[in-house]
Amino acid sequence: MKQQRRNFLKKLGATGAVAALSPLAFSQESTAKQFLEREGLISSQNESAIRLALIGAGIMGIEDTNTALKHSNVELVAVCDLYKGRLDAAKQRWGNHLFVTQDHHELLKRSDVDAVIIATSDHWHKQISIDAMNAGKHVYCEKPMVHSVKEGMDVINAWKKSGKVMVVGSQGVSSLGNEKAKELLASGAIGDLVYAEGFWARMSPEGAWQYAIPKDGNEQTVDWKRYTSNTKSRDWDPLRFFRWRNYLDYGTGMSGDLFVHLFSSLHFITNSYGPNKISAMGGLRYWKDGREVPDVLLGTFDYPETKEHSGFNLSLRCNFVDGTSGTTYLRIVGTKGSMDVKWEEVVVKMNQTVTSDDPFLQEQARLRGEPETRATILPPKELVYTAQRNWKGAHYDHFGNWFTAIRTGGTVAEDPVFGFRAAAPALLCNDSYFQNKLIQWDPINMKLI
Known part of the structure; x- marks a missing residue:
């Protein structure tokens, strides 16, 4: 891992390395802010349609x-x-x-x-x-x-x-926040990766997939036969068509809708191929509307050590019974600090130590044979990276990357191999929940063990 970081810093150059490691160079203030920008996105103005x-x-x-x-x-x-x-x-x-x-x-x-x-x-x-x-x-x-x-x-x-x-x-994967987090992790800004967690919460009916049913939604206006032709044949059911995320024949539940975003971001930031052990628990706590999938889901995942990253554990949570107005984040924790990652923002938190003036702690240190002065950990200082207001967003840039690749014969950040490695642990999270068992996965060869 250290050799990889040395190679990264060489390529980055002295100026870039200082910028990447800037969380280590905090001012006297507890929080500092820097703006994120993107340069060099190819314009399509003069390109073919x-x-x-x-x-x-x-x-x-x-x-x-x-x-x-x-x-x-x-x-x-x-x-x-x-x-x-x-x-x-x-x-x-x-x-x-x-x-x-x-x-x-x-x-x-x-x-x-x-x-x-x-x-x-x-x-x-x-x-x-x-x-x-x-x-x-x-x-x-x-x-x-x-x-x-x-x-x-x-x-x-x-x-x-x-x-x-x-x-x-x-x-x-096309966001400024994820790109900055990737750079910071590779630079060693938060030390070696040991743990990550993600959380996604909603409460409204629409957020919990209770979508409106059109008044004219019926067998005359919907090709129900084609819709169900690749799965179990059923009688017409407007809920299964217009609220399909709630049913396993058509949707993939909370993990397929939301965990997959967190996997995509995490894998992009860490260069990971994915976990090798997957387990899940949860339940249907509130939205008892006939749905087949839980509205609270907890997943835990084991990521083995690879040449891309140290071994770490991941915890994901999703809650559709959230009374706090909704929260979304991905937190990456290292041996020196942590990053809270959103698409438009990264908050880096670094621990700081000072000499303690607590007589009790000093006496305990003396009895243990330690130096008379003993360091203690203060609340972490923060460095906030946030996108400029004129940034058009990750969704816009994701399409821009695709269009550029089409026109130039280039590549995209989330091709089908990347997409499958992000989808697989999310889908297997469902399998673990419904089968009530630990699932083992080979993320390199992309197959069940």
């Missing part, structure tokens, strides 16, 4: 598309959704010129589609991603990349064969 299609025009599909369209020379040409109401809304939102369909195969046949955004329910991510790449389209697929670990290698193999650019939509 990228023609997009959206598959899955729900809440996240709309957010993804609106964000993508903020980039220059990107246009939306087609939309697919199994609910006709969303197709009508898409034309109102983005224009009557759109080709709309309930069949994604029809959309993928079109020569005027260069790339697709896949924002469907989780159980369709694998097949539509493969279909799109086989049709010669670049892919932006919402997280988690797959619905179960057995699907991961199918997507990876299709991606490698296609030569197309596929990115998975955990936007945090």
